């Protein structure tokens with residue numbers, strides 16, 4: 175299975191290292207900043223391509239780890255060739271016309287857009303629960319105040335409470351988790367997000383609370399920073415790798 179990685183920055187680098195160790199996958203790398211692609215290619219011994227078009231020839235799966243603008247640019251080209259796309263810049267799907275257009279294109283070309291769950295857990299149970307209808311879904315993102323550039327905060331402080339649609343615009347650093355949760359559950363308008371600066375915390379935490387016909391669920395993940403990129407959660411690159419492995423593997427476990 176030939177995997178084309180588009181974007182060789184902090185996240186892409188971590189994904190590249192994981193994919194090269196994955197049985198059944200072979201990696202090709204691309205970045206508009208060719209020097210970045212060459213660096214990752216040297217570390218992983220993967221071939222490098224200068225243009226997206228060159229990379230698409232023979233690709234079985236494309237992994238975008240570049241930017242929202244890049245995702246909007248490459249998605250029609252990738253899906254238009256019938257190639258499945260793993261999208262990491264999930265916040266781009268907050269743009270409803272873009273989401274509609276790429277969904278239609280994927281359907282037309284009989285291919286798929288795959289969105290990893292990032293630094294949150296519980297999307298398997300949430301998706302199962304959604305089959306019977308969900309009444310409410312809330313994401314509580316809590317971080318030490320310094321994570322928001324705040325100092326001298328002695329009590330937990332709610333910085334935002336409202337729909338995911340507005341949260342992704344106001345807190346771009348939390349955009350990917352809020353967007354993945356919205357897509358998996360009840361959409362950007364109905365998903366509620368609460369963002370809290372909590373001085374009692376040492377790590378960033380994401381808690382999902384969902385209620386519906388199935389019952390109630392709470393899933394809390396306490397994230398460690400990525401060894402390659404302290405600004406991002408380690409689980410985010412691991413979630414992308416798990417999704418790629420699921421695609422490459424003949425056996426799929428979990429919902």
Ligand SMILES: NC(=O)c1ccc[n+]([C@@H]2O[C@H](COP(=O)([O-])OP(=O)(O)OC[C@H]3O[C@@H](n4cnc5c(N)ncnc54)[C@H](O)[C@@H]3O)[C@@H](O)[C@H]2O)c1
Pocket residue numbers: 180181182183184185186204205206207210239240241242243244247261262263264290291292293350351403406410411
């Ligand atoms: N879904 C998740 O769990 C998750 C987690 C962390 C980051 N992200 C997202 O992944 C993306 C990458 O994050 P990062 O921290 O690696 O950023 P980064 O800035 O370290 O790396 C991005 C790389 O993409 C390259 N690039 C930009 N436009 C391109 C294009 N059109 N074609 C090819 N390459 C292009 C850049 O040159 C750069 O090397 C961001 O959108 C970020 O929000 C998603």
